[in-house]
Amino acid sequence: MALLEIQGLAKEFDGITALQDVTLEVREGEILGLIGPNGAGKTTLFNCITGMMAPTRGTIRFRGEPIQGKRAFEIARRGIARTFQIVRPFPMLSLLDNVLVASGRRRYPSLRASLAPCRTRATQEAARALLERVGLVTGHGRAAATLPIGLKKRLEIARALALEPSLLLLDEPSGGLRHEESQQLLDLILRLNREQITVVLIEHNMRVVMDVCRRLVVLDHGAQIAVGDPAAIQADPQVIEAYLGKSEE
Amino acid sequence: MLSGYLVTVLITIGIYIILALSLNLITGYAGQISLGHAAFMGIGAYTSALLYTKTGLGFWPAFLAAGLTTGIIGAILAIPCLRVREDFLAITTMGINFVIEAVFLYIPFFGAGMGIGGIDPPRLFGHEVSKQGYLLLVLVVVGGVIAVDRWLNRSWIGLGWAAIREDEEAAGAMSIDVVRFKVLAFALGSAGAGLAGSLYAHFLTFIMPVNFSFAQSIVILSMVVFGGIGTLRGPIVGAIVLGALPEISRPAMEYRTLLYGVILLLLMRFQPAGILGERSLLPRAWRRLCRQVQGRTT
Numbered sequence: 001m002a003l004l005e006i007q008g009l010a011k012e013f014d015g016i017t018a019l020q021d022v023t024l025e026v027r028e029g030e031i032l033g034l035i036g037p038n039g040a041g042k043t044t045l046f047n048c049i050t051g052m053m054a055p056t057r058g059t060i061r062f063r064g065e066p067i068q069g070k071r072a073f074e075i076a077r078r079g080i081a082r083t084f085q086i087v088r089p090f091p092m093l094s095l096l097d098n099v100l101v102a103s104g105r106r107r108y109p110s111l112r113a114s115l116a117p118c119r120t121r122a123t124q125e126a127a128r129a130l131l132e133r134v135g136l137v138t139g140h141g142r143a144a145a146t147l148p149i150g151l152k153k154r155l156e157i158a159r160a161l162a163l164e165p166s167l168l169l170l171d172e173p174s175g176g177l178r179h180e181e182s183q184q185l186l187d188l189i190l191r192l193n194r195e196q197i198t199v200v201l202i203e204h205n206m207r208v209v210m211d212v213c214r215r216l217v218v219l220d221h222g223a224q225i226a227v228g229d230p231a232a233i234q235a236d237p238q239v240i241e242a243y244l245g246k247s248e249e
Numbered sequence: 250m251l252s253g254y255l256v257t258v259l260i261t262i263g264i265y266i267i268l269a270l271s272l273n274l275i276t277g278y279a280g281q282i283s284l285g286h287a288a289f290m291g292i293g294a295y296t297s298a299l300l301y302t303k304t305g306l307g308f309w310p311a312f313l314a315a316g317l318t319t320g321i322i323g324a325i326l327a328i329p330c331l332r333v334r335e336d337f338l339a340i341t342t343m344g345i346n347f348v349i350e351a352v353f354l355y356i357p358f359f360g361a362g363m364g365i366g367g368i369d370p371p372r373l374f375g376h377e378v379s380k381q382g383y384l385l386l387v388l389v390v391v392g393g394v395i396a397v398d399r400w401l402n403r404s405w406i407g408l409g410w411a412a413i414r415e416d417e418e419a420a421g422a423m424s425i426d427v428v429r430f431k432v433l434a435f436a437l438g439s440a441g442a443g444l445a446g447s448l449y450a451h452f453l454t455f456i457m458p459v460n461f462s463f464a465q466s467i468v469i470l471s472m473v474v475f476g477g478i479g480t481l482r483g484p485i486v487g488a489i490v491l492g493a494l495p496e497i498s499r500p501a502m503e504y505r506t507l508l509y510g511v512i513l514l515l516l517m518r519f520q521p522a523g524i525l526g527e528r529s530l531l532p533r534a535w536r537r538l539c540r541q542v543q544g545r546t547t
Contacts, residue, residue, distance in 0.1 A: 050422055051421075052418060052421070052422065071421065071426075072418070072421035072422050073421050073424050073425055073426045076421070076422055076423060076424035077424045081422075082422055084419070088416050088418075088419045090411070090412055090416055090419065091415060091416075092415060093411055093412070093415060097408065097411065100408060101408055101409070101411075101412040101420070101423050101425070102423040102424065104405045104408060104409065104424070104425075105423075105424035107405045108405065108409060108424055108426060109426075111433075113405070114404060114406045114409070115400075115401075115404050115405070115406060116405060117403045117404055118403065118404055118405045118407070118408045119403065159423065163423065163424060
């Protein structure tokens with residue numbers, strides 16, 4: 001069954017077409033890879049799904065309900081969480097507070113519930129457990145800004161998990177990481193996926209994509225040029241052209 | 250018994266503490282710069298003064314009405330502030346200050362340039378509250394504001410504000426309704442300023458538009474920044490030090506604006522988090538001292 005259905009999605013900024021007629025579905029329980037050259041519109045697609053941008057045309061349905069044009073917080077409350085290509089944890093907040101912010105998702109809708117203390121033993125323990133789950137075992141009181149990039153990426157995943165998402169959108173999780181770091185991150189993604197979280201992954205590292213994704217979607221210049229399993233995508237002439245250019249004959 | 254002069258200074262400082270704490274809620278906690286806080290103090294002062302002098306309402310209901318009215322107006326004026334950030338927000342809030350001051354200055358209903366006089370101190374059990382009694386009242390309100398501040402800071406609302414201050418877009422992606430939280434910060438901060446304005450009006454017994462000018466907003470902001478923006482202790486200490494300074498020395502009174510300006514410049518250069526910010530010199534030295542003392546005793 002499709003968890004997320006996107007139909008005829010387009011996004012234009014002042015005459016520039018960032019996305020045109022994208023139609024795809026994300027199936028419950030899968031890890032879908034979203035690939036394409038720089039500027040293909042991958043992050044714009046994430047921004048449209050998560051409500052950080054309103055699409056110009058088209059529909060996005062999550063669990064059958066239209067969510068296009070809704071604001072970011074409403075979409076987050078429905079269970080779609082994301083990380084950012086350029087990491088953006090809350091820099092001066094502690095690791096623990098970074099995670100706690102997202103764990104308030106059931107509290108924020110009600111003013112009364114929002115007035116309750118946020119750092120109780122239960123909420124802090126839950127946040128610690130999430131930090132440990134992504135491999136951040138110590139230093140939960142330090143400011144997020146002090147972390148190296150690899151750990152910031154993990155923190156962002158912990159924060160996204162605190163929303164208890166059923167769909168997790170990861171924007172280049174292995175970008176800027178050393179080989180073993182990105183390997184550990186992939187193991188984490190596979191583990192989360194086994195725990196019923198559907199994942200969409202934007203990734204430049206082809207080895208990573210081919211390893212973890214059963215299905216790939218390829219974007220180029222805002223249009224979807226191919227969908228299929230990794231082997232078919234690797235052999236697709238249009239994909240090869242998008243990445244390498246047309247061969248001269 | 251405290252001398253009358255000292256009581257006057259202490260009351261003024263108490264009112265400044267309420268103003269600094271309420272501005273800190275908007276600018277320190279929620280991260281929304283405001284250069285127009287004195288306008289909300291003015292709205293509170295005029296609400297209270299008009300209700301008292303024109304409708305014959307007593308001090309107590311007028312005081313509460315001032316807080317409520319200012320909170321509501323703050324929420325409404327937050328709407329034009331929602332779409333702008335940082336420097337544009339600074340200019341917008343500054344504009345709000347000028348507009349509100351002009352309303353007081355040019356509309357006869359608000360007493361125009363003459364201001365409003367004949368605002369009596371409150372009465373309690375049929376007796377007019379003495380100056381010492383008024384100081385006690387101000388201190389009770391300060392205590393209440395501190396309690397509310399601490400409560401909010403520990404709640405999900407405080408955490409949501411912190412997230413918005415750090416990264417507004419990421420806060421939205423983490424399920425925080427940014428618009429609602431910002432309006433709430435402006436409403437509560439303005440309500441605090443409204444209460445302070447009411448206390449100010451009934452203490453001076455006479456108010457004029459110039460009391461609530463842009464310069465006054467800068468004085469309040471200086472107190473917040475001086476002590477340490479975003480902390481609870483910072484604005485309190487800032488209000489005490491900068492509030493007492495002009496009283497302690499005559500030259501400080503005459504060159505008040507210059508003095509505040511110089512202090513702000515020096516702080517921005519050397520201690521941007523204020524003298525009592527988390528990572529500022531004084532608290533760090535204090536923590537080191539504590540560790541050394543501890544090390545010696547164990």
